[in-house]
Amino acid sequence: MVSVQWLGGLFAGVTGLGSTLLLVPVMLPLAGLLLAIAFGGRHPRRIVLALLPLGLVAAVGIAAVVLEADAPLRYDLGGWAPPLGVTLQADGLSAVLLLVTSVVMLAVGLYAWPGFGVPPGSSETRTSFAFWTLLLGVWGGLNLVFLGQDLFTLYVALELLTFSAVPLVCLDGRADTLQAALRYLLFALLGSILYVLGTALLYGQFGTLDIGLLRDRLAAAGALPPAAIAAAALMTVGLLAKTALFPLHLWLPPAHAGAPPAASAILSALVVKASFVLIVRIWFDLMPALLTRSAAEVLGVLGAVAIVYGGALALGQARLKLLVAYSTLAQLGYLFLIFPLATSPAGNATGEVLTGGMLQLAAHACAKAAMFLAAGLIATSLGHDRIGELAGVGRALPLSVLAFGIAGLALVGIEPSGAYLAKTLLDGAAQASGQWGWGLVMQIGGLLTAAYLIRVFFHALSGFARPPALRARPARYQELLVLGLALCSLALGLLPPAYLAVVTVGRVAAAGGGLP
Amino acid sequence: MTEFLLSAAAFVLATVALGLIRILRGPSDADRLLAAQLLGTGGVAALLLLGVATAESAIGDLALVLTLLAAFASVGFVTGTVRPDATRSPGEAPAARAADRPEPAGEETRR
Amino acid sequence: MSDATLFGLCGAALVGLGLYGLICHPGALRKLLAFNLVGSGVFLLFGAVARRGAASGFGGDPVPQALVITGLVVAFAATALAVALVVRLAQAAGRTDLDPEPPARSEATPERPS
């Protein structure tokens, strides 16, 4: 295993200015996007595949530097410091998210390589051009969301994300995916505008949009002004609409299930997480004082309902991709349990809870991407994805089914998966603070997950003697790729604690202590 | 003088705002559009008055922009209703009437 | 009451009105119009904030003004994209409401290979 110090030193040395590194994850995809549009033809795909490894290297570098310095990296854009200027900042959270994004993006990009090419004889096709450029848009938007430190810049980043994610949903142009995309777009726009409304109120109250400065001014203000409370409420609701937490979830399943599998993987694994991360930033970084028991419990209850409700609906789905999409609803619920758990009366578990939450996020990102990609392989090979007619698939496409299964197991939270470690951490916090109710919800959620997976396997592994005729056989490397992603999720729990500590770098202690 | 110009601006605005009753009353879509058109012209007049009264040339620029774009809603109205995929015989005279509008004058609106 | 406060209140009312339209109209284009109302209400509120911050010889705080310009352009882009989606949906499905159930005709369609 490469030593962290060595890596950090390498990157600090190579760049000479550690924080300049922060520009790479944002500008690489965006500049690539512009070039991809200008060149068109077969170039967008090449550009994406050339940039993805570079992005991964930059993300590893940032994580290493952050971990080594044990302090956030900051970069003042244009040389103007807040409140006038805009700052990029990578704390531990950002570093983890950048890494997860790079890994999933790289896997999805490789997976989509054959599916979104330009056939010989044609100079450019719609799907190829749109998919690769929009993928770059999603990537740049995500990275800007993770690094942005200014509330309005984050709005622009969210819009980058929306404008590239929505068209991905209806890439196949069917009426129902168009409708799903439109519904998604309207939800996303509503979410953005509510978010901007909160931004306006905060600016009217404090005269700055920089998260760090706002936190200081809020802390100095003593009593919370009504504008801050209203802003927090509006922004949270807006971002919940984008994250699709119950009861604002209606748009998600049809949108995620209708998109091409590679796009579904990105949408489910990464895009909905961006708005979740902003909620975390608002409540933990911006207004820790506002994160009272009752506010946290509202979010927690919504999350709990989402776990049970999403899980139950997933159990009843007839199509594999819809099942995976509903499973996303449930898994998003877990993330919201960190709010009540982090505000436990015991008051010293924030660090563990956040670490658990981020682990869950990362584990879900890898697992869900793997599940969507595997479902896509199965659907492409069979020509359908009806769960009831999966008989024999286990024989015909063993690797894909294995990948789906491992990803599913990782989601259920068996040892040593990331989700297992996450749930251990969260459960520990729940026990420590006597909030056993949340732990119970997690157990129920796990059981539901296991139930719908078993249902899939029951069908997929039956009829072993009569494998179905396949329309097409997926490329072996695609299957291995998906398997790799699933294993990633499973192996996350093996990470040494020293690496996990990166999550808490740059966290403010005000919320009631962090990891030592 | 400034006072007078400002009052005149207010008067023009109030007048054209009165015309917006047509938006409520219709009866046709064209009538509503007329009200909007009137608002545009009146707005330009009011802005000119305001611009001279406050000696702020930027307001004059705004009036200019409004004038340039004044026709846009009507252009959208006139050209919008005919679907591009609607039948159009190749031999039709290029001078064709913009008048493939379904709507007889003064009647109730579409649909 | 100052003009800033007046138009700030106006913006608040617009947000409420627009939200109502967003909830109550089934048609996508109507929802889009309502969204634009919410948007302009939010920008108006931002404008009121800018007006209140008039100082240093400026008629308003230029920072929120600049943000509003950015917001307006983004809102236009959003409207254009949504309009194109609505028109495509109208062509493909003959309707523009957002009820999830009706267009269930995709059940049997094969997946796009990828």
Next chain:
Amino acid sequence: MSAVEISTVFTVFAVSLGSLFFLAGTLGLLRLPDTLTRLHALTKADNLGLGLIVLGLLPQVSSPLGWIGLIAVWLLALLAGATVGQLLAGALRPSDGTPPDRGGGSA
């Protein structure tokens, strides 16, 4: 009467008259019986109103360049108004096409 006073009187007169034409346009829009006749009121009265206001403002603008600016706004407004009038009139024309009164007119 000094030049300033004359120009003031002129401005007050022209602007007031122009505003009255706007009023006339609005009244026409509200009173006239059908869309086409309302269109008449709109194009004619408003353009004259705007023209008079521009005329009235001329003495208040110091530079000759400012004059041309005002007049340019008016001319562009005329062009737009004339186009819109014709477009809408064309759109509102009854679909049966030819008018009753052919040829030479009714002079």
Next chain:
Amino acid sequence: MSLPAPVDLGLAALVLGLAGWVITTSATYRAAEGFVAYGLVLALVWVRLGSVDVALTEAALGSGLTGLLLLRAAARLPADDPAETTRPGPGVRVVAAVLCTAVAGALAAVVLLLPEPAPSLAPAVAANLSATGVGNPVTGVLLAFRAVDTLGESIVLVLALVGLWSLAPDDAWGGRPGFLRGPAAASPLRFLAQVLPPFGILVGIHLLWIGADHPGGKFQGATVLAAMWVLVLVAGLRQPPRVTSRPMRGLAVFGSLVFVGIGTAGAWLAGAFLAYPEGLAKPLILSIETALMLSVAVILGLLLAGPPEPDDAAGVRS
């Protein structure tokens, strides 16, 4: 320096009245018409709020182009669209009304409770504006202090364009945008489209040029330019370029690329990404603005022109 106070009240009443019309009227087309008037009034409101920059944007974009877009879209709705006739039951409406009134009321209360004196960055902008070389504070904020937002926004526009194009049917790729196509235009419209655009070009460039020191700037100028292009397209004098056209695509991303390029150069020459070397700030800002205006104008026009349609569809002019 201000209109009589009742004017403000009147404007506010108009805005709310028109918004109420947009929400309550039964037909979508009427709502769209109301929205056109609404945008006009809003532009006046922005003048009253002391922000001619925003008023220019709102007048050109909010009322002009959006109005055209919405009217044309409303006219294309299916005649028997169930969305036109179905309405939620009274129960839903009452709940929604109560909820929305509560939101509006809470917001109003927050507005009334905003601190006095209001916090403002105006002094900070004033103090640092000279470093940017421009005189218009809004331009300073957009191109220097918060340049990253503007860069992001220009890329958002590019993405919206890609998204719009991606809605085309597969066989239409390589075709021309079809939303603005129509039957042969009436001759008055053609005449307008022949006479007006040169003036529009002058006004657009003028807005860009004075935008450095006075209200105006690239977005406003670009909107006017786009409007003129759209006029020419609607009148059928020219056809929109094919989506595969290299020059057109190059133009669309040109502004953002120049922005990124100059920003990156700043990382070497001025110590930070998006920073400008001392003394060169104003020319560089103007270069970026010029490039962006071209690109934004092209993109806005293309956004209005809609997704490409197959060449064999009706409406292709000879």
Next chain:
Amino acid sequence: MRGAGFFGFWLLLARPAGGESWADLAVGLLAAALATWTSLRLLAPGATRVRWGALLRLIARFLWQSIVAGLDVARRVLDPRLPIRPGFLAYPVRIPDGPRRAAFGALTSLMPGTLPVGGDPDGALVYHCLDLDQPIASSLARDEDLLVAAQGGAATGD
């Protein structure tokens, strides 16, 4: 010719806010050149010579008729009896189809009581009139004569 006109327009846009600089003028020239180029692309110059005398007379008549038109409408609208007799009238216009006829349409749409609604199959322009009792056709004929004269005379007859 057109270029000079557009440059003049630029000058008036660039209101002397702080004295013109050379950069101002340069940008203005560039803008005027662009505008001229666009104008020439969109509207190719015809073989007409402008007759300044006729043009002046046309302008004078136009201004005067605009005033009459406004007064006319105002009078009718303010009259409680609302004295109008609307109807259609076809005017056999001599100017051939094209920009010039469009200009004629634009011009006459601002004249008292007339509003062109489009052409008819015989090549005539159809007008909607506010009051059919007025001498409309003769008035239109005068307008047309003046316009033709201003554009260089007989070249335009059909």
